[in-house]
Amino acid sequence: MMQVPFLDLKAAYDELAPQTEPEMLESLRSGWYILGPQVAQFEQQFAAYCEADHAIGVANGLDALRLALVALDIGAGDKVLVPSNTYIATWLAVSQCGAIPVPVEPDPATHNITAEGIQQAMQTGVKAVIAVHLYGQPADMTAICATAEALGIRVIEDAAQAHGARWKGKRIGAMGDVACWSFYPGKNLGALGDGGALTTNCPDLADQLRLLRNYGSREKYKNDVPGFNSRLDPVQACFLSVKLQVLDDWNTRRAQIAERYLQDLQDTDLILPHIAQDAQSAWHLFVVRHKERSRFAADLESAGIQTLVHYPIPPHAQAAYASLGLADADLPIASELAQQVISLPIGPHLSQEQVSHVIEAARRYS
Numbered sequence: 001m002m003q004v005p006f007l008d009l010k011a012a013y014d015e016l017a018p019q020t021e022p023e024m025l026e027s028l029r030s031g032w033y034i035l036g037p038q039v040a041q042f043e044q045q046f047a048a049y050c051e052a053d054h055a056i057g058v059a060n061g062l063d064a065l066r067l068a069l070v071a072l073d074i075g076a077g078d079k080v081l082v083p084s085n086t087y088i089a090t091w092l093a094v095s096q097c098g099a100i101p102v103p104v105e106p107d108p109a110t111h112n113i114t115a116e117g118i119q120q121a122m123q124t125g126v127k128a129v130i131a132v133h134l135y136g137q138p139a140d141m142t143a144i145c146a147t148a149e150a151l152g153i154r155v156i157e158d159a160a161q162a163h164g165a166r167w168k169g170k171r172i173g174a175m176g177d178v179a180c181w182s183f184y185p186g187k188n189l190g191a192l193g194d195g196g197a198l199t200t201n202c203p204d205l206a207d208q209l210r211l212l213r214n215y216g217s218r219e220k221y222k223n224d225v226p227g228f229n230s231r232l233d234p235v236q237a238c239f240l241s242v243k244l245q246v247l248d249d250w251n252t253r254r255a256q257i258a259e260r261y262l263q264d265l266q267d268t269d270l271i272l273p274h275i276a277q278d279a280q281s282a283w284h285l286f287v288v289r290h291k292e293r294s295r296f297a298a299d300l301e302s303a304g305i306q307t308l309v310h311y312p313i314p315p316h317a318q319a320a321y322a323s324l325g326l327a328d329a330d331l332p333i334a335s336e337l338a339q340q341v342i343s344l345p346i347g348p349h350l351s352q353e354q355v356s357h358v359i360e361a362a363r364r365y366s
């Protein structure tokens, strides 16, 4: 029987190996292992790709979010608006700098945070909002930035799932104050281990972030601020520079699979993703909803198709956030989505036959 793995990172590695392996070997043999020219080169390329003025490479996506908050002077006692249905890293970054996450319910159609949701959740003490471009689809940055400006709060983009996405034709990466990226292997622009970055058009913020990622130091053994150790590795930067060149092509492959799913799964019991008029998704995930999710997942598994759930337990219901005292009834949209969402395989290395197999099985079992 045909097998459809959720994600095939080995195939991705193999396709790029002829270009990446010589570059990575050169980096390993260079004798230079922290920051340096490869990281600087990737930062330039990634900033240009994101249509942003500056990119700063860091150790992972969670650190990118944490450094963004610290650089914007958000700390103990402050509040930060976050989506109620995001990956927990968005919330953890807020907690880790001593601030309090305040959940905002998403639009159930796009699963994204909205300007109206922000307005409703706004309270005294809120200094910023983290807008997550969930599953690869950009949130409505036009409305969110306008609302944030009116409310006097900063905008951080959590772009960990949306490398290459566009809002109104423009790449995401510099629409808010700062955007945060993850290069975790499974992301659209994934590395061979952990990695992350921030992009921004603000030169002062970029400068501050460069300080913060490197012990608060511009000059060795001179520390201007109490910084972190969070730097992108040169070997990862080498790999990412090559991968960045194929990212648009690989995102197109994802979009073509999404197109087929959207077309061929219309008349089923599945609720399909809704992409906003002005959004061009990076299609990190293809998330559908089904009322009998576990039965549907088991049936697909019996057909050799691997699915995942993003995410089965929303942050407010995690033991890690029990102290906030939030009940499912307080966040009904996030709670219902968590019960029903299921992600079908989508990736640049899925064959047409595998996609057909998923469609056939999903039609049969939905």
Ligand SMILES: *Cc1c(COP(=O)(O)O)cnc(C)c1O
Pocket: 060, 061, 062, 063, 086, 087, 089, 090, 132, 158, 160, 161, 181, 182, 183, 184, 194, 195, 196
């Ligand atoms: C992956 C992810 C992160 C965290 O990235 P890491 O590199 O794993 O730390 C943050 N936010 C979202 C929405 C993510 O999907």
